[in-house]
Amino acid sequence: MGPPLLTSVACRAGKGARADRGDIRPYPLPLDGMTVGGRKETLKCTFHPLLARWMYEGSTAMSAQEPASTPPAPPVPLAALLARRDLGLRLLTGPEDAAVHWVHTSEMADPYPYLLGGELLLTAGVQLNDPARYVERVVGAGAAALGFGVAPVYDTVPAELVEACTRLGLPLVEVPPQTPFTAVARALWRLMAQARLQELRRVTEAQQSLATAAARPAPVPAVLGALASRLGGRAVLFAPDGTESA
Incomplete structure (x- = not known):
């Protein structure tokens, strides 16, 4: 019998990835036409969706109906905003590693209906009649932090x-009078743009390394090695019967 047909590769992602919540999903590699065991096969891989979606979206093996999308901007840790001396922000309570996805300003007594989650909510307290209830609603909406x-x-x-923010674990940031809320929003978008550019560069380098590995005389072990190195995990090739073959 000849060598087992190449049907799939399972890549165990690094720390933080969990299959039970969809962190590990199958996406095809753009290696259509590879000949293994006398037949042309498509090498497929199961790995972290951030790398998968950005690198292989648009592959001919994916559904033609799936709309193309650009990589989402990664969130910015609250600490990055606090480190901006020009803003003069001061953390009064709560963790500084909260992930901020965007900035939103509201002077509503109940901002809950207008929040999507992940916001740094900025307010001057125009209608802050019940601080405890206000914080409960902000936390319930999934906001990342509150800026006052x-x-x-x-x-x-x-x-x-x-006191309410401390009790519920919501980061509370003091915004000084000389810092307009728009300056905080602009700083966040700039930090997000920088993070996105760095991530795009990382993904591009990973794609180039995989393409180089696929062009080598022994493409299967080369691709597995490149995947394992990039993902910080272990890449395994399975035969059709589910046994590990490489």
Whole structure:
């Protein structure tokens, strides 16, 4: 009998990836036409969706009905905004590693219906009648953090607001009077643009390394090695019967 037909590759992603929540999904590699065991096969891989979606979206093996999309901008840790000295932000309570996806400004007494989750919500407390209830609604909406602008309504951040954020674990940031909310939003978008550019470069380098590996005399072990190196995990080739063959 000849060598087993190449049907699929399973790549175990690095830390943080979980199959039970969809972190590990099958996406085809653009290696159509590879001849293994006398037949042309398509090498397929199961690995982290961030790398998979960005590198292989648009492959001929994927559904033609799936719309093309650009890589989403990665979130920015709150600490990156706090590190901007020109903003003068100060963390009053809560973790500084919260992932911020965007900035939203609201002076509604109940901002819950207008939040999507992951926001740094900025407010001057115009309608802050019940700080405890307000924080409960913000946390319930999934906001990443709360930024409170000092002046013109309040001279200092209300103690009741600090207590409520501390109790519920919501990061609370003091925004000084000289920092407009638009400056905070602009800083976040710039940080997100930088992070996205770095991620695109990383993915492009990974794609180039896979293409180079596929062109080598022994493409299967070369591709497996490149995948394992890029993903920080283990790449395995399975035969049609499910046994590990490489």
